[in-house]
Amino acid sequence: MLTGLNVAVIGGDARQLEVIRKLTELDAKLFLIGFDQLDHGFTGANKVKIDEIQFEELDAIILPIPGTNQEGLVDTVFSNEKIKLTEQQLKKTPSHCVVYSGISNSYLNTIIESSNRKLVQLFERDDVAIYNSIPTVEGTIMMVIQHTDITIHGSKVAVLGLGRVGMSVARAFSALGADVKVGARDSAHLARVTEMGLHPFPLEQLKDEVMDIDVCINTIPHQIITASVLSRMPAHTLIVDLASKPGGTDFRYAEKRGIKALLAPGLPGIVAPKSAGQIIANVLSQLLNELLIDGKGLSS
Structure with missing residues (x-):
């Protein structure tokens, strides 16, 4: 279980819905940014704007597979809002906060390094x-x-x-x-x-x-x-x-x-978003459980 873990899910496509579903089932507290046009809701997940987030309370940030673009903007199919992740936002997070993304780029690498946070690139993992x-x-x-x-x-x-x-x-x-x-x-x-x-x-x-x-x-x-x-x-x-x-x-x-x-x-997200999302969700749930035990020091 991920009880006590505060997670921001920022942007993404249909694959992120499987991530949200899995993490809410595991009792994580989720803040959904870029999902204002999503019809259905998830118990334990709150739709918010990025300027409403208390970054000081976040244990993890989950970005879409592409991460950000070179200007820091995050793509989402469930919102027309322009969403940007900045160095200032990351610096507000607790030192144990981890950012998860499919891949990275020079912008994301720079703000991660300057804020002294950890980035996990999911697509660098063999599994x-x-x-x-x-x-x-x-x-x-x-x-x-x-x-x-x-x-x-x-x-x-x-x-x-x-x-x-x-x-x-x-x-x-x-x-x-x-x-x-x-x-x-x-x-x-x-x-x-x-x-x-x-x-x-x-x-x-x-x-x-x-x-x-x-x-x-x-x-x-x-x-x-x-x-x-x-x-x-x-x-x-x-x-x-x-x-x-x-x-x-x-x-x-x-x-x-x-x-x-x-x-x-990104073919998996096009031809089989549910299966592709479940792959990401299963790995993320394992990584977040490790963070909960080792990084935040809570019991599972």
Whole structure:
């Protein structure tokens, strides 16, 4: 149980509703900022504006998966209010207060460091990333089916990167009968691709490896699909870029060449928000219980 824990949930999408539901069931006291257009309420949760929050009383702050933008604004689908998290607000919180976010950026890192608070990036955790790869894979399959006129079975697919998402994507498309090749830099990753029964290639050879593909799925969060790579791709190739914004594709040149390139970060929240929210909620409840015992010094 999370009795005695004061938590601010700031912004977010349908995934946050599962977080709110789980934490209220565990008896945490929640303050919901950016949920004024939400029709139903939750017992033990209060809808408030950010300037009404007593930050001095907060044990934890939960941000949406993207955290904030570079100006500190927090996205929410349940409000038209502009919500900003500032350094001054964080400095008012107790020293044990922890901020939870899916990912971070330079703005969020700066205010966390200057206020001497702790930031937990949920998507840096293996458990969250691996669980999240399941709806990501399903969403990727959906997008490929929607945006191509061929079957996945028998198609030529290149997956770039063999991280937690890349591995799941490569395995799933292979299971559906695609001819899958995987590009990676790490020699251990290339060995793993071979062990999986797929075709490995070093990313240095990307220009040559894209000449005959139908689908390219990128998971690498820096520009890897450059103009010179795109110039070697067949015009019918579909690119699904799963990397966080701005992705790893030169979208301007892809459009110029007539190659369909889709930036698709946050697929779990689009295709399966309930399941994606439950993944986050379960991990957060464990982390908050640890905070309750270790950080705040209360009993569970």
